[in-house]
Amino acid sequence: MALVVVTVAAATSCATAGEPLSAGTTAPAMAPSPLWPGRPPAPTPSGAQHDDVTATRVPGVPEVPSGDIRKVDAYAVVKAEVAAHRHDVTGADGLDEATADKIMSCSEEAGDCPVRAPVHRDLTGDGRDDLIVGIEMGDHLLGLRCYTLVKGVLTRIMATIVQPSSIEIAGRDLIVWEPSATPHYAVRSVYSWDSHRQYMDLKSDEIRRTDITSGPPAPEPS
Numbered sequence: 001m002a003l004v005v006v007t008v009a010a011a012t013s014c015a016t017a018g019e020p021l022s023a024g025t026t027a028p029a030m031a032p033s034p035l036w037p038g039r040p041p042a043p044t045p046s047g048a049q050h051d052d053v054t055a056t057r058v059p060g061v062p063e064v065p066s067g068d069i070r071k072v073d074a075y076a077v078v079k080a081e082v083a084a085h086r087h088d089v090t091g092a093d094g095l096d097e098a099t100a101d102k103i104m105s106c107s108e109e110a111g112d113c114p115v116r117a118p119v120h121r122d123l124t125g126d127g128r129d130d131l132i133v134g135i136e137m138g139d140h141l142l143g144l145r146c147y148t149l150v151k152g153v154l155t156r157i158m159a160t161i162v163q164p165s166s167i168e169i170a171g172r173d174l175i176v177w178e179p180s181a182t183p184h185y186a187v188r189s190v191y192s193w194d195s196h197r198q199y200m201d202l203k204s205d206e207i208r209r210t211d212i213t214s215g216p217p218a219p220e221p222s
Contacts, residue, residue: 053092055198056156059084063152069131072154074118075108077147078133081156092159099137116142121169123157123200124148124193130157132174137161144176146200158191158200174200186210 060080064071082103085093095103099114106113116134123130123146135143144167146158158174165186168175174191185207192203 053159053199055150056092056159058147058154058156061154064149064154065152067128067149067152069129069147069149069154070120072131072147074131074133075106075113075115077131077154078103078115078135078145092156094161095135095143096138099135099143103135119169121172123172123174125172125195134167139163144174146174157193157198160191162189173203180207182207184210 058077058080060083061072061077081093082095082100086100088094089096102112102114106115108115114136116136119132120129121132122128123132128149131147133145133147135145137143140163142162142164144158144160144162144164145156147154147156149155162176163178164176165179166177168177172193176189176191178187178189180186187205188208189205190203191200193199194201
């Protein structure tokens with residue numbers, strides 16, 4: 001009986017000290033298997049797409065022949081847009097009345113402007129800085145807008161409203177983290193330059209797991 005026990009132990013041992021251990025059998029790669037292949041696919045949408053999200057020349061802002069967007073007054077840009085779309089409450093230029101009123105009467109020097117300090121990064125990949133602006137709104141909402149220069153003309157290449165816990169730049173990607181209603185999860189949206197549309201498109205929008213260690217993104221400063 002003792003001999004049998006020794007033999008079984010030897011046969012079932014894993015590996016001697018220092019030897020690599022097997023991770024087990026790898027599952028074979030499999031091609032996607034379509035469900036209901038006989039059903040007809042949905043038709044391709046007809047007509048122009050993205051009609052409400054296209055690059056737009058900013059009205060009332062002088063041209064910048066030097067091509068240096070840092071010479072553009074970001075606060076004046078937002079005021080020019082508000083003046084041109086004073087009563088828009090929805091869409092790319094939508095602002096609530098209280099925020100629009102604050103913008104038109106605020107002063108950068110007095111520090112009472114709901115426009116955040118401008119940020120300059122190359123978003124389009126042409127080697128030149130572009131302009132990123134945030135507009136503080138009620139209920140922790142933020143109007144997020146991006147601009148570039150096209151032959152010296154200031155052009156808005158992104159406008160959306162988010163409720164961020166944090167905003168990041170990774171390479172040329174603009175990443176917005178927003179709280180999720182589900183505990184330990186956050187919404188991660190990535191905006192990237194589309195050279196065909198000449199606009200910052202929503203590249204991905206996903207819910208990601210967070211935890212106490214790695215944590216959800218740090219809250220935006222108030």
